[in-house]
Amino acid sequence: MSDHDQVKMTQMNYDVKRPKAENPVKVMDLSLRDGHQSLFATRGRTEDMIPVAELMDQVGFWAVETWGGATFDTMHRFLNEDPWERIRTLKRYFKKTPFSMLLRAQNLVGYRNYADDVANAFMDRACENGMDIFRTFDALNDYRNFQTVVPKIKEYGKHFQGCICYTMTEPRLGGEVYNLDYYVNKAKDLEGMGADSVCVKDMAGLIAPYDAYAIVKALKAAVKVPIHLHSHFTSGMSPMSHLKAIEAGVDIIDTCMTPYAYRTSHAAIEPLIMALLGTNRDTGFDIKLMAQINEIFEKEVMPKYKHLLDDSKVSIIDINVLLHQTPGGMLSNLVNQLRDMDALDKIGEVYKELPRVRKDLGQIPLVTPTSQIVGIQTVNNVLFDTPEERYKMITGQVKDLCYGLYGKTAVPINEEVQKKALKGYDRGEEPITCRPAEVLEPEMEKAKAEIGDLAADMDDLVLYAIYPVTGKKFLQWKYGKEEVPAAVKPITMQQVKKQDELLKKAKAGELVEKKKDAPAKGESLRTFNVFVDNEHFEVGVDEVGGSPILKYAQQIQLSGGLPAAAPAMPAAPAAAPAAPAAAPAAAPAAAEKKADAAPAPAADTSGTPLAAPMPGMIVKYDKKEGDTVSAGETVVILEAMKMENALAAPASGTVKAIKYASGDSVAKGDVLCVIG
Numbered sequence: 001m002s003d004h005d006q007v008k009m010t011q012m013n014y015d016v017k018r019p020k021a022e023n024p025v026k027v028m029d030l031s032l033r034d035g036h037q038s039l040f041a042t043r044g045r046t047e048d049m050i051p052v053a054e055l056m057d058q059v060g061f062w063a064v065e066t067w068g069g070a071t072f073d074t075m076h077r078f079l080n081e082d083p084w085e086r087i088r089t090l091k092r093y094f095k096k097t098p099f100s101m102l103l104r105a106q107n108l109v110g111y112r113n114y115a116d117d118v119a120n121a122f123m124d125r126a127c128e129n130g131m132d133i134f135r136t137f138d139a140l141n142d143y144r145n146f147q148t149v150v151p152k153i154k155e156y157g158k159h160f161q162g163c164i165c166y167t168m169t170e171p172r173l174g175g176e177v178y179n180l181d182y183y184v185n186k187a188k189d190l191e192g193m194g195a196d197s198v199c200v201k202d203m204a205g206l207i208a209p210y211d212a213y214a215i216v217k218a219l220k221a222a223v224k225v226p227i228h229l230h231s232h233f234t235s236g237m238s239p240m241s242h243l244k245a246i247e248a249g250v251d252i253i254d255t256c257m258t259p260y261a262y263r264t265s266h267a268a269i270e271p272l273i274m275a276l277l278g279t280n281r282d283t284g285f286d287i288k289l290m291a292q293i294n295e296i297f298e299k300e301v302m303p304k305y306k307h308l309l310d311d312s313k314v315s316i317i318d319i320n321v322l323l324h325q326t327p328g329g330m331l332s333n334l335v336n337q338l339r340d341m342d343a344l345d346k347i348g349e350v351y352k353e354l355p356r357v358r359k360d361l362g363q364i365p366l367v368t369p370t371s372q373i374v375g376i377q378t379v380n381n382v383l384f385d386t387p388e389e390r391y392k393m394i395t396g397q398v399k400d401l402c403y404g405l406y407g408k409t410a411v412p413i414n415e416e417v418q419k420k421a422l423k424g425y426d427r428g429e430e431p432i433t434c435r436p437a438e439v440l441e442p443e444m445e446k447a448k449a450e451i452g453d454l455a456a457d458m459d460d461l462v463l464y465a466i467y468p469v470t471g472k473k474f475l476q477w478k479y480g481k482e483e484v485p486a487a488v489k490p491i492t493m494q495q496v497k498k499q500d501e502l503l504k505k506a507k508a509g510e511l512v513e514k515k516k517d518a519p520a521k522g523e524s525l526r527t528f529n530v531f532v533d534n535e536h537f538e539v540g541v542d543e544v545g546g547s548p549i550l551k552y553a554q555q556i557q558l559s560g561g562l563p564a565a566a567p568a569m570p571a572a573p574a575a576a577p578a579a580p581a582a583a584p585a586a587a588p589a590a591a592e593k594k595a596d597a598a599p600a601p602a603a604d605t606s607g608t609p610l611a612a613p614m615p616g617m618i619v620k621y622d623k624k625e626g627d628t629v630s631a632g633e634t635v636v637i638l639e640a641m642k643m644e645n646a647l648a649a650p651a652s653g654t655v656k657a658i659k660y661a662s663g664d665s666v667a668k669g670d671v672l673c674v675i676g
């Protein structure tokens with residue numbers, strides 16, 4: 001037989017003689033949720049899911065994950081999209097494939113435990129809007145946090161998938177806390193609660209192939225319901241782990257379409273289809289249909305998002321996960337936060353401090369929100385602790401965790417840290433041991449009174465109850481009470497083309513300096529990361545009239561050591577300084593705000609300033625101008641990296657010169673008020 005015949009043969013077998021597998025591996029596609037959440041900060045827009053939706057519906061996926069996780073937050077905050085509307089819109093295109101969402105149990109789609117009335121209202125709306133499968137997890141694997149949402153899932157006849165967050169304290173499965181028994185017992189607990197399937201949720205890509213085999217084998221023997229493996233690619237192990245899990249009899253695997261796969265996302269589906277072809281676990285999927293879907297993603301969708309991809313590294317494997325077990329998303333958050341604070345050179349210290357903080361806080365799994373809680377506290381310790389005092393700046397969330405508000409930790413919290421965190425804590429200094437939501441006051445009535453008529457229906461009200469500050473802002477955009485800022489509007493393929501041409505010119509050095517005063521930054525200014533060799537530039541592009549002009553290009557500090565350089569590329573206003581579109585600023589960038597605030601009428605600003613120790617958003621001021629405070633008393637709550645930081649008065653006196661309000665963004669060093 002010649003090589004040519006061999007090829008023809010294979011082709012024929014594939015097209016015609018592909019027997020149906022005895023036990024096909026079921027597959028859930030994650031492209032439309034975890035895929036873009038992992039690769040481009042959850043910025044995927046509904047309009048960019050529609051072009052592939054009908055084709056994806058034909059594949060035969062067990063389910064598509066379309067909602068939950070960070071999508072709810074990102075959509076209303078950064079995309080000006082109603083999260084509820086996405087379910088209803090996509091349902092019109094996916095006619096047969098069930099929808100799955102990632103539900104953070106009592107945290108819903110937020111970052112703290114909400115009161116039972118909020119959880120009930122959220123679940124009603126999620127079920128009624130069309131969600132089918134509820135992949136439910138608790139960051140501490142404390143299933144008491146499932147007790148409110150699970151009966152709702154059952155009440156609506158939906159699928160309850162219970163998760164076990166996969167984590168380790170050793171290089172491999174085992175040790176005193178997270179050993180095989182731990183996972184088996186958790187799976188039994190979930191089955192006992194009525195789980196329709198059990199998912200091992202490996203959010204950091206830590207599960208090694210032979211550990212995946214051992215766990216799946218053990219779980220298949222211990223429980224009757226289907227076993228589902230969710231593993232991120234981050235460390236590079238997940239395709240091997242998938243295969244070993246399949247050999248061990250796993251029922252369902254999670255993958256992404258190729259353009260949304262790998263890096264911190266998931267293994268792609270296409271290699272798995274080919275790997276299993278003709279075996280008794282053949283997926284039965286049509287590889288040509290996959291190619292068709294991928295082409296649409298590549299040509300019509302990805303160009304709009306490629307500027308969000310982290311292309312600062314060539315390697316698609318994050319070696320830090322293997323070295324430090326730091327989940328991908330958490331690592332990029334830490335790096336961003338350190339960069340914002342000009343402290344990127346401290347990353348080594350952060351790696352050293354991280355396991356200590358995790359141990360102090362009860363050896364908890366690192367997954368949203370605990371990865372944030374441990375991560376930010378670690379950064380705070382590295383930046384603010386002194387040799388005499390550890391845990392100098394404790395975030396509000398660490399205090400909540402120490403109080404028991406997230407649930408029971410795997411091992412007890414370090415008593416000393418707990419005591420320090422709870423000193424003066426407003427709920428009390430004695431930690432609770434009951435189900436966290438039992439100490440939470442109902443929240444819906446209060447939310448309703450606060451937001452009033454701006455919430456037109458229950459969907460709006462639940463959005464506001466979960467995200468009061470950004471939710472209110474979104475509702476103001478939604479109902480035309482406030483101008484929608486350009487930064488949250490979608491970009492078109494035409495804009496992408498223009499930007500590409502411009503960036504090509506910039507890279508070729510064809511943008512020359514013109515000695516003209518730069519016009520003011522317009523409302524439609526967009527910033528892009530440009531990487532030329534090893535240098536990173538932040539380029540601001542502003543569209544005036546027809547063609548975009550380069551507004552500024554600033555060299556950014558990439559890795560430790562070097563301070564951020566002065567602008568390395570000439571600012572090159574190519575057009576006359578035309579007036580930018582006269583839209584009122586809804587949310588001016590922190591830097592502009594600062595500039596605006598500087599020439600304010602001379603108020604009495606003598607005294608001790610309280611400066612923002614980090615960039616963030618003002619949640620609220622606990623004090624108003626004219627109030628007297630004593631040193632150490634909380635004046636303002638600043639949200640940074642989604643953690644709330646109570647900022648204390650640096651001196652005793654009277655509060656003056658408050659320049660910001662709830663919802664404002666501030667830069668590091670901005671004076672939030674003056675105590676005089």
Ligand code: CO
Nearest residue numbers: 034203230232
């Ligand atoms: Co995930």
